[in-house]
Amino acid sequence: MSGFRDGPPPLAAVRVLLDWLSDGIERAVRLRLEGRSNALGPRPRWASVAREIGVERLEAGSIDLGLTMPNLGELLGAHPVWMQPGLFLGQPRPDQSPLDLFSEAVLDAARENDDALTLDAPLVEHIASAQALFELGASEIILPSLDRRDASATVRLSRASLDSVARLAARAPDPRRVRLTARLDTLSMSTGAFALQIGDQMLRGILIRPKASEVVGLMGKAVVVEGNLIYRPSGTPLRLDALLLREMEGPADDTWARIPAMVRTRRVRSAPGGGGFADLFEGVEGDEDDEEVLDLEAQLS
DSSP states (O other): OBOOTTSSOOHHHHHHHHHHHHHHHHHHHHHHHHSSSOOSSOOOHHHHHHTOOOOOEEETTEEEOOOOOOOHHHHHSSOHHHHOGGGOTTOOOTTOOHHHHHHHHHHHHHTTOTTOTTOOHHHHHHHHTTHHHHHTTOOEEEEEOSOTTOTTOEEEEEHHHHHHHHHHHHHOOOOEEEEEEEEEEEEOTTTOEEEEEETTEEEEEEESSSOHHHHGGGTTSEEEEEEEEEEOTTSSEEEEEEEEEEEOOSSOOGGGSSOOOOOEEOOSSOOOOOOSGGGGGTTEEOSOOHHHHHHHHHHHO
16 A cells, blocks of 8 residues: 555554455455355354455555465365355355455456446445545555466556445445245255246345255245345346245245346435335335236235
8 A cells, every 4th residue: 555655654544454454355255155245143264364464564655565365275175165156156266365356346346347246235335445544645555466477467446446436336226125936946054045046037145034954945946035135236136135935835926026126216205104005115216117016015915
């Protein structure tokens, strides 16, 4: 990190940089291995190891960090990411390091790649938080390049590219609460990751509330899933955070057999709060037409 022209960088900048790097590395790895960059609960041991950073030296005018870390193959061992690649979009390679994944995410965010498999909204917001380093005097953050053929190549994050990251963060749609009918195609017992077959589309997700052991018997069966659908800034689905997954009862209902489009919020006025069904849609613009909304209202009433 460069830009400190009046001598050694302040200790506050060193602390902020280390926190930004370690948190960003962990988030980037978790996204690629678990499907989301942040999660509640105990941190996996490999995540704690991935975020460890050693400082090699400090120089006047810059912070030059020497980082040593195992590659993902050494770090993860027999992780399901190698055995069930269909559950993980943007699957990393065993020879990549955790820092490689973060560098790739920073590069995609700086390029405003709104359909990148390396990013979700919390990770984009974390990358944008590097603004604190520029406020402390930094002019550029330089990360190792992904091109192993050129050791001198780098990924650079400047004030201008940070503006691009902020624009990308601003475009991220809000999650949408959904109910879907689908076939449970794949399930990871260790991570809770799953894949649903919905028509000719595949939707990946994470079990938030039911445990994988409670629904493993539903593999290959028609199921009903409820949860929060997370979108990329482009509007394409990233994953479904499932809060309920159960076997479908009775004949299939095509009403829910599709992946809903993202919702755009219109911040025009507050909902009146009368408690009726219409209040749920106040200020929200979806992709349903009036006839579909009335049909859904009749089913839920």
